[in-house]
Amino acid sequence: MEAHEARLNVTWNRQAGDLPDPIPFDARDEDILQWATEAIQGGSIPGITADPNVDLQGFHVEKFEAVEGRAFHSVVVRPKTPFG
Amino acid sequence: MKITIVGVGALGSHLVQFLRNLDAEIKVIDFDRIEQKNVMSQFHAKNVVGKLKAQALQQSMSFLFGTKLTAIGNKLTSDNVRELLAGSDLVIDCLDNAESRRVIHKFVKAEDIPCLHGALAADGNFGVVAWDDFVIDDTVTGAATCEDGEHLPFIGLAATCLARAAQEFVASGARHGYRITPRGVIGT
Numbered sequence: 203m204e205a206h207e208a209r210l211n212v213t214w215n216r217q218a219g220d221l222p223d224p225i226p227f228d229a230r231d232e233d234i235l236q237w238a239t240e241a242i243q244g245g246s247i248p249g250i251t252a253d254p255n256v257d258l259q260g261f262h263v264e265k266f267e268a269v270e271g272r273a274f275h276s277v278v279v280r281p282k283t284p285f286g
Numbered sequence: 287m288k289i290t291i292v293g294v295g296a297l298g299s300h301l302v303q304f305l306r307n308l309d310a311e312i313k314v315i316d317f318d319r320i321e322q323k324n325v326m327s328q329f330h331a332k333n334v335v336g337k338l339k340a341q342a343l344q345q346s347m348s349f350l351f352g353t354k355l356t357a358i359g360n361k362l363t364s365d366n367v368r369e370l371l372a373g374s375d376l377v378i379d380c381l382d383n384a385e386s387r388r389v390i391h392k393f394v395k396a397e398d399i400p401c402l403h404g405a406l407a408a409d410g411n412f413g414v415v416a417w418d419d420f421v422i423d424d425t426v427t428g429a430a431t432c433e434d435g436e437h438l439p440f441i442g443l444a445a446t447c448l449a450r451a452a453q454e455f456v457a458s459g460a461r462h463g464y465r466i467t468p469r470g471v472i473g474t
Contacts, residue, residue, distance in 0.1 A: 211465075211472060216411045218467035249469055250370040262421060264465070266474045278465050278473060283405035283414045286293050286380040 208265070208275035212238045212247055215258060218251030227275040231263040238279045287456055290315065290374040292362055292390060294339045296441050297328035297404045297413075297448060298380030302343055303447035306353045308456055315370055316340040317361035326435030352470045364387050367393045376455060378448070384425045391422065400455065404448040410437030413444030413466035417449050419474070440466070447471060 203209070207224035222242055225234065235258050238247075245252030260281065266276045287310040291298050292314045302314060316339040320330045324339075335341035344357035362370055362381075367389050371377055377399055379390050387403070394401040403420040406413050414420065447464040454460045463474040 211467065213412050216409060216468055218340045218469040252322065264419070264474075266472070269441050269473060269474055276474075278467075279466065280414075280467075281407040281409070281412050282386065282426075283407050283412060284423040285382040285406040285408060285410075286295060286297050286404055 203274050208277045210234065210238065210277045210279065212242065212249055212250065212279045213281060214238075214242055214258070215253060217250045219247040221247055224274075227265065227277070229277075234263050234277060234279065235261065249256060287311070287375050288313070288373060289376045289452065289456075290371055291378045291380060292316070292371075292386070293382065294343050295324065295380065295382060297406060297445050298341065298378075299343055300442055300445035301378065301380060301404065301448050301452075302355070303329055303351075303458035304446060305452060306347065306351050308453060309359065310456060312353075312354070313356040313358065313362065313374075314340045314343055315358040315362055317359055318369070322357065327438050327441055344470060350463045363390060364389050365382055372397070379403045379454060380448075382425065384414050384422050387422045389422075390400055392446055400461070402448065402455070404444065406441065406449065407445060411449065411468045413440070413464075415444070415447045415464040415466070416474070417463055419463065440468075444473070 203224045208227040209223040211223050222244050239258050241247045242253050242256040262280050264278045289310045290313045292315045294314045318339050325332050338359040340357035340359050344355045347353040381387050403416050412413050444466045454462050463473040
């Protein structure tokens with residue numbers, strides 16, 4: 203993985219997985235959500251069953267720079283978390 | 287070290303038991319009462335249904351482990367936030383109420399008090415343990431699906447990450463966060 207790239211992790215419908223290919227770390231949130239949507243529709247995220255009706259509207263996109271113990275940037279697409 | 291935990295429902299109640307060996311004075315705040323359905327997913331037992339969560343947890347921790355807690359059975363609002371949180375070295379927000387989360391967020395920021403947030407998705411399958419990068423999501427109407435007990439192991443995992451973040455902060459001042467997915471934990 204290049205220094206400007208990141209691993210994209212997606213959580214959808216009680217399943218989660220990483221996109222097989224890295225994405226640019228500075229990609230726009232709208233683009234990231236679109237890529238995640240298309241990947242889920244096409245069944246290309248290991249761990250997430252293909253879902254033609256996926257809707258990531260309202261999901262958060264979070265970006266985390268590489269840290270000790272994780273040598274690559276990480277981008278997370280996740281549901282809202284209103285409960286505690 | 288004085289730690290104040292606001293909200294001792296799903297995440298907060300389990301967090302308290304995981305912090306029982308920490309060298310800290312712990313205060314818990316929650317105005318809610320224990321319902322039968324809470325027993326399925328929270329660290330509250332059948333025999334305390336109907337009691338205030340804060341007081342019940344105080345009694346359980348003392349009875350089971352000899353751990354002393356201070357318990358406050360009030361709702362945290364902008365009117366009493368100073369009274370309830372001032373003097374804390376660490377505040378841990380485990381609420382399911384966006385309005386009160388915002389009150390906490392505003393106060394700790396103004397007073398420069400470290401604050402750790404714990405939060406769960408409505409379907410009980412995503413967890414957040416965050417410091418300054420926490421995004422407050424508006425309260426959802428209806429009950430959390432995690433109340434049926436199906437997600438208890440996941441809640442336990444998220445509470446463990448929350449406890450670990452607090453433990454790391456107490457030990458070294460480090461502010462580590464976590465994102466808990468259905469397939470693993472991502473350190474942030």
